[in-house]
Amino acid sequence: MLCALLLLTTLPQPAARADTVRATVTARIAEDSPTPFLFGTVTGLAIDAAGRVYVSDGGETRVAVFTSAGAPVTTIGRKGRGPGEFEYPTGPVVGNDNALYVRNMSAVSRFVVDAKSGALAKFDRTFEGPMYAPWMSKLATVIDRENRLHFPLEWGDREMRLQHNAYKRFALDGRALDSLPVPMQPTARSSSASVQISAGSGRMLKGLNVVPFHPIPVFTVSAAGTILTSPADRYLIQDVDARGRTIRTIERTVASLAIPPAERADSARALARRIDSLRVPIAQVQGMSEEVKSRTLPTTYPVFRSLSTAADGTIWARRWSAANQRSSSWFDLISENGVYRRTVVVPADCATLPAPVIRGSVLACVQLDPDTDAETVIIARIPR
Numbered sequence: 139m140l141c142a143l144l145l146l147t148t149l150p151q152p153a154a155r156a157d158t159v160r161a162t163v164t165a166r167i168a169e170d171s172p173t174p175f176l177f178g179t180v181t182g183l184a185i186d187a188a189g190r191v192y193v194s195d196g197g198e199t200r201v202a203v204f205t206s207a208g209a210p211v212t213t214i215g216r217k218g219r220g221p222g223e224f225e226y227p228t229g230p231v232v233g234n235d236n237a238l239y240v241r242n243m244s245a246v247s248r249f250v251v252d253a254k255s256g257a258l259a260k261f262d263r264t265f266e267g268p269m270y271a272p273w274m275s276k277l278a279t280v281i282d283r284e285n286r287l288h289f290p291l292e293w294g295d296r297e298m299r300l301q302h303n304a305y306k307r308f309a310l311d312g313r314a315l316d317s318l319p320v321p322m323q324p325t326a327r328s329s330s331a332s333v334q335i336s337a338g339s340g341r342m343l344k345g346l347n348v349v350p351f352h353p354i355p356v357f358t359v360s361a362a363g364t365i366l367t368s369p370a371d372r373y374l375i376q377d378v379d380a381r382g383r384t385i386r387t388i389e390r391t392v393a394s395l396a397i398p399p400a401e402r403a404d405s406a407r408a409l410a411r412r413i414d415s416l417r418v419p420i421a422q423v424q425g426m427s428e429e430v431k432s433r434t435l436p437t438t439y440p441v442f443r444s445l446s447t448a449a450d451g452t453i454w455a456r457r458w459s460a461a462n463q464r465s466s467s468w469f470d471l472i473s474e475n476g477v478y479r480r481t482v483v484v485p486a487d488c489a490t491l492p493a494p495v496i497r498g499s500v501l502a503c504v505q506l507d508p509d510t511d512a513e514t515v516i517i518a519r520i521p522r
Contacts, residue, residue: 159516165208168514181228216418222261229279244271265312276491282363299328323355323369327424350405353440361451394438448496
């Protein structure tokens with residue numbers, strides 16, 4: 139078993155460091171932005187070799203294409219079941235064959251270069267993906283260097299109410315290959331809480347499955363076609379193969395970010411009010427974690443918010459940032475062989491899903507308005 143262990147010392151955020159660079163936002167695309175465009179539900183992002191950004195929209199049932207400066211190029215598809223049409227597009231990804239692949243329910247549609255726009259907008263073909271696909275999932279589709287397309291799957295078990303994840307793998311011609319499971323982390327908790335109200339039916343209880351600031355496991359697919367995953371409670375990234383074997387670990391020694399007492403106290407009071415509002419005994423609530431039952435909140439923020447891999451195989455680990463830095467996103471850039479390179483700060487609060495995408499010097503992510511949940515697509519340039 140190959141095991142790479144990296145132990146580096148860093149200072150807590152927001153200290154300015156020589157290994158920290160700041161990206162520049164080149165475009166903000168929304169209904170009320172200088173580049174006005176209406177999004178329904180952004181379900182995924184992709185970037186091609188020319189830096190064009192592809193935005194799949196489940197609400198408007200199309201894929202919109204923009205330059206890296208935010209200028210609209212074209213739109214792909216419309217609602218329907220015909221060639222090049224979508225019922226619910228999500229998870230766009232550009233393959234090594236310079237084609238765009240878009241998940242559509244349980245199928246995958248392929249688009250190639252359109253002579254008029256230069257974008258990957260000309261419908262080529264469709265192949266069937268897995269049965270019972272989570273068609274509204276915002277998890278990214280990944281194509282590794284072996285040209286295997288990873289179609290994300292997710293399901294829950296009734297007993298533990300834990301969400302399970304895996305990827306069904308396909309060749310780019312549509313041939314089904316094997317599956318790549320995502321290992322369960324010790325920090326995993328139920329994805330929902332509910333109470334049964336009659337035989338075969340129940341009512342969801344939002345916010346009672348995990349306590350505020352609980353570390354949520356993160357994962358992505360590497361360029362080699364393995365799973366990169368972390369429990370998110372410490373700086374640990376595990377590289378796991380299709381057989382479930384950990385082939386290496388990536389670790390750093392970092393200072394924990396303490397949750398400010400006032401913020402932690404406010405969250406504790408909000409949780410207490412939520413629990414006290416229940417009209418049923420706690421024992422009848424399914425999916426409630428032990429931390430919720432004991433009203434025990436962490437004293438430090440989780441380490442990671444997300445993991446992504448760029449087109450060149452580098453790993454982008456999104457760190458939790460301090461309370462006074464929530465308007466920006468902090469990414470640790472790690473080489474494919476596990477060596478920390480630098481930290482990139484993007485001056486936007488990127489959403490966790492869909493995950494940010496990176497290609498070359500271009501990064502794209504989605505930012506949610508905290509009051510209205512309106513979506514803005516952020517395009518940023520990363521200094522070399």
